[in-house]
Amino acid sequence: MFQQLQDYLFQYKTVAIPGVGTFEVIDRPASLDVANQLLLPPSYAIQFSRQAAVPRHQLQALAAGFDNNAESAEAALSQFGTTLQQQLQQAPLAWQGVGALEWSGSQVQFVPTTVDGMLSAVPAQRVLRENVTHTVLVGEQEMRYTADEYEATLQQDKPRDWFLIIGWIIALVSILFLLYHFYLNNWAPHASGLRQKPAVSEMPVQYK
Secondary structure, three states, rough: OHHHHHHHHHOEEEEEEEEOEEEEEEOOOOEOOOOOOOOOOOOEEEEOOOOOOHHHHHHHHHHHOOOOHHHHHHHHEEEEEHHHHHHHHOOOOEEOEEEEEEOOEEEEEEOOOOOOOOOEEEEEEOOOOOOOEEEEEEEEEEEEHHHHHHHHHHHHHHHHHHHHHHHHHHHHHHHHHHHHHHHHHHOOOOOOOOOOOOOOOOOOOOOO
16 A cells, blocks of 8 residues: 555645655655755655544545445555554665665654755856946936946946036035025115105296
């Protein structure tokens, strides 16, 4: 029955054996080993739990070897678990492709098999491409620059920015100076000469 249980395990990612425990396949995605500059391929690991609740789906799958009789499959699986437990009390057992089982104290111990994936690690080095052009929007026109050319363009634009900033600073200082000058001279809008009324002299009356 080991082969049927192993087929079920790798197809449905979990299998339970009464009296022994539950085995689960844990998929590990590809990962990046930054220190060694390697891209590690996908792999899997077998995780073991001493809880052995047999799902109904597993019994239905095993029933195919017992004339589709789920009750017979359940009885055979239970007997298999009891026999396996007795065997482990006598000597360790290696389950090919899964791991090693042994009896320690009053429970089962499991050591998973080291899995070497079909794919090997590949170098993961940063590729630097020289003189690669990029499209940059300048105003309403698209321009193509290399990284060095674009950096040089930014350096050329920096003096223009400084001139603009300096111009604004000079304008602001000038305005503040004028306001300060008017303040010292007690300037007020109604003091402007434009608001003064001209003096009107009366003409003498002449008699004929």
